[in-house]
Amino acid sequence: MSIVAIVGRPNVGKSTLFNRMIQRREAIVDSVSGVTRDRHYGKSDWNGKEFSLIDTGGYVKGSDDIFEAEIDKQVELAIGEADAIIFMVDVESGVTGMDEEVAQLLRKSRKPFFLAVNKVDSANRENDAVEFYSLGVDKYYTLSSINGSGTGDLLDDLVKSLPEEEEREEEEVPRFAVVGRPNAGKSSFINALIGEDRYIVTDIAGTTRDSIDTRYNRFGFEFNLVDTAGIRKKSKVKENLEFYSVMRSVRAIEHCDVILLVFDATRGFDGQVQNIFWLAERNNKGVVILANKWDLVEKDNQTVKDFEKYIRKQIEPYTDVPIIFISTITKQRIYKAIETAVEVYKNRTKRIKTSVLNETMLPIMEAYPPPQHKGKYVKVKFCTQLPTPYPSFAFFANLPQYVKEPYKRFLENKLRDNFDFTGVPITVYMRKK
């Protein structure tokens, strides 16, 4: 999926536009899983084309007295990682020196970028926008992020510039992406697995765009291990690591089947780690959680249990996820981690025969039917797994619109109880029969 980044000075209205663009989709997702989402990353679509949207502003600290160097970095990262860029300026303040600097970086980059002149809330401000031609663009888009006017024209042109989705080849091997916060131990994990020498050989530090893949074979199973940390180490990006690692993670997650989410157990399963977790869940990717640096944690025979409980609490209600305690230093359980990722991959590609599915689920739904709605009984008659790359199920009923989230979650739990789907999100649809 393509990535679109919004860049610009603080307070020009980037977050306002971001929220507007992801609102509709986000609302849908939220109602399904009922969890809080990362505010700076979302999915959007326009004219049937879906893309990921990143509000780079959310990653820049210091707000008003922001350093130019920091904006430059933000723009450079966006240029490196995004497929198209929305460059936002503010008609109220007019052209500023910082705008000029950003424009120069973008022009040099040859990445498609779209100059959005924001806060054009009324017709007379339209004329004020003319001065932005001085930024050296052939075209700009006037809009009001607050009331939404003008955003359509911008999005029409924006989605036209996005690359067509590359079709994945049939025989392509599964991709496992190693993701996590900076210093969680991602590189150490990969090094421990494949050995220092081989690691260096594989490290063809090319573009900042592509992550480093290593073809790997273990337990008679071939897959690509996707390293999101290695390139950063080689490149000059040393600051703003958090933002960078999220950008990396976004792309890696979208192009993989299973993520190995590495976190530093001495620091805890914090908000940033959870963001990455939900990113994977939202993209219907498999997840294995790796609590790393377990060698540093003081333990008694209750520690693992307590720690697991603490993590599952953070990821409610989607708790059917493997958690493994590893140390890349002692190599404790690092092969177990891979083995589990293979299991999760198998769960994600599992197909339940329709006959088996109905034999299992119909009696359950007869015993516990959906609650009646305004005196009407809902009867589910049939169910089937849909041919999606991740597990999704359609339940056909006489009155599907009356089946609410709790019952869908009940069905999901029953699917998990009866067929192993550990580590993969399940989607349940109600359809009209």
Ligand code: GDP
């Ligand atoms: P960011 O720092 O670039 O993400 O900017 P925000 O989205 O936080 O917006 C900064 C301020 O500008 C807020 O007070 C917004 O309400 C305001 N703002 C954003 N878009 C518009 C707009 O289209 N018109 C007007 N008048 N104000 C806007």
Ligand code: GDP
């Ligand atoms: P990355 O940024 O996620 O790739 O993290 P690194 O692999 O570079 O690791 C960051 C730091 O944590 C390094 O100093 C590692 O030596 C250290 N580290 C990584 N894994 C472990 C571990 O299992 N135990 C201990 N004690 N330290 C670790």
